[in-house]
Amino acid sequence: MHIRPRRNRKTQAIRSLVEETKVTTDDLIFPLFLLEGTNQKIEVESMPGIYRLSVDLMLKEIEACMNLGITAFDVFPVVPEHYKDKLGTKGYDSKFFYLTALREIKKQFPEAAIMTDVAMDPYSSDGHDGLVVDGKILNDETLEILGKMALAQAETGIDILGPSDMMDGRVGYIREVLDENGFEEVSIMSYSAKYASAFYGPFRDALDSAPKAGDKKTYQMNPANQREALIEADLDVDEGADFLMVKPALAYLDVIKLFKDSYSQPIAAYNVSGEYAMLKAAAEKGWLEYDKVMAETLLSIKRAGADIILTYHAKEFAQLA
Numbered sequence: 001m002h003i004r005p006r007r008n009r010k011t012q013a014i015r016s017l018v019e020e021t022k023v024t025t026d027d028l029i030f031p032l033f034l035l036e037g038t039n040q041k042i043e044v045e046s047m048p049g050i051y052r053l054s055v056d057l058m059l060k061e062i063e064a065c066m067n068l069g070i071t072a073f074d075v076f077p078v079v080p081e082h083y084k085d086k087l088g089t090k091g092y093d094s095k096f097f098y099l100t101a102l103r104e105i106k107k108q109f110p111e112a113a114i115m116t117d118v119a120m121d122p123y124s125s126d127g128h129d130g131l132v133v134d135g136k137i138l139n140d141e142t143l144e145i146l147g148k149m150a151l152a153q154a155e156t157g158i159d160i161l162g163p164s165d166m167m168d169g170r171v172g173y174i175r176e177v178l179d180e181n182g183f184e185e186v187s188i189m190s191y192s193a194k195y196a197s198a199f200y201g202p203f204r205d206a207l208d209s210a211p212k213a214g215d216k217k218t219y220q221m222n223p224a225n226q227r228e229a230l231i232e233a234d235l236d237v238d239e240g241a242d243f244l245m246v247k248p249a250l251a252y253l254d255v256i257k258l259f260k261d262s263y264s265q266p267i268a269a270y271n272v273s274g275e276y277a278m279l280k281a282a283a284e285k286g287w288l289e290y291d292k293v294m295a296e297t298l299l300s301i302k303r304a305g306a307d308i309i310l311t312y313h314a315k316e317f318a319q320l321a
């Protein structure tokens with residue numbers, strides 16, 4: 001045998017030399033759940049180790065993560081039911097606790113990359129990402145609301161907007177609203193291929209944001225489709241997206257790879273709540289070694305082509321590194 005692949009695996013030093021993929025804290029965005037008030041900390045039952053935090057405690061959490069080398073965060077609001085309405089008006093009320101918290105976070109950590117979520121579901125009494133009229137999710141009417149949300153979020157000084165709603169034309173619409181108002185420096189990370197997935201369950205528990213009726217299949221993508229993801233991503237590129245995201249990550253590694261091969265924009269993957277919950281549950285039962293499967297999971301997402309990974313494992317990963 002002239003060729004013996006095992007020669008390149010014989011010592012750790014050689015293995016390190018030939019290692020093709022490495023995940024570092026630079027690649028990670030840590031999603032955080034914001035509560036109203038102060039001194040509030042409530043664990044998400046289906047996501048052990050993940051807490052909903054009021055802004056004072058979130059500032060401390062961000063500081064702890066920054067000390068571990070994590071510099072990017074995606075903040076989602078937990079909106080109490082009595083604030084929700086048909087139009088999701090709290091989503092663009094500049095005095096609402098989400099927007100005031102974002103201002104505080106940016107003030108205290110100007111060097112951190114802060115990302116926000118643009119979609120109606122946390123604020124909507126229907127629990128849908130768009131405006132519901134007679135059981136239908138209206139596209140173009142939703143764009144106006146998303147535009148207001150995007151502007152209100154941009155005004156807080158955040159760095160990256162994350163439209164997660166899957167309405168047609170929303171990236172272009174939001175880009176235009178931002179540019180018209182002097183926010184040409186605010187980035188857009190589009191949830192380009194966001195699938196109608198059952199892996200979002202724990203997130204909807206965390207935010208109490210599940211749809212009150214129906215499902216999200218008329219706007220989120222069919223998990224069976226790969227080529228359709230290219231239609232979505234082509235549009236987002238044309239409309240000015242700075243980053244393209246695939247969500248969820250693990251059951252969609254083929255789509256991540258397809259995006260990496262098809263586009264020059266940075267590719268993000270959202271390692272979603274259900275993917276986190278699976279590893280935690282197996283680890284709690286003693287069936288898997290958490291630290292190892294977690295690191296291997298993040299590695300697989302990066303190897304598939306993700307430049308950026310949004311993951312609830314971020315802090316624990318940084319603590320291991």
Ligand code: PBG
Nearest residue numbers: 119121164199200203272273274
């Ligand atoms: C809301 C939104 C969802 C997630 C991020 N933004 C849920 C959904 O679309 O129902 C899911 C994140 C996760 O599961 O970790 N537009």
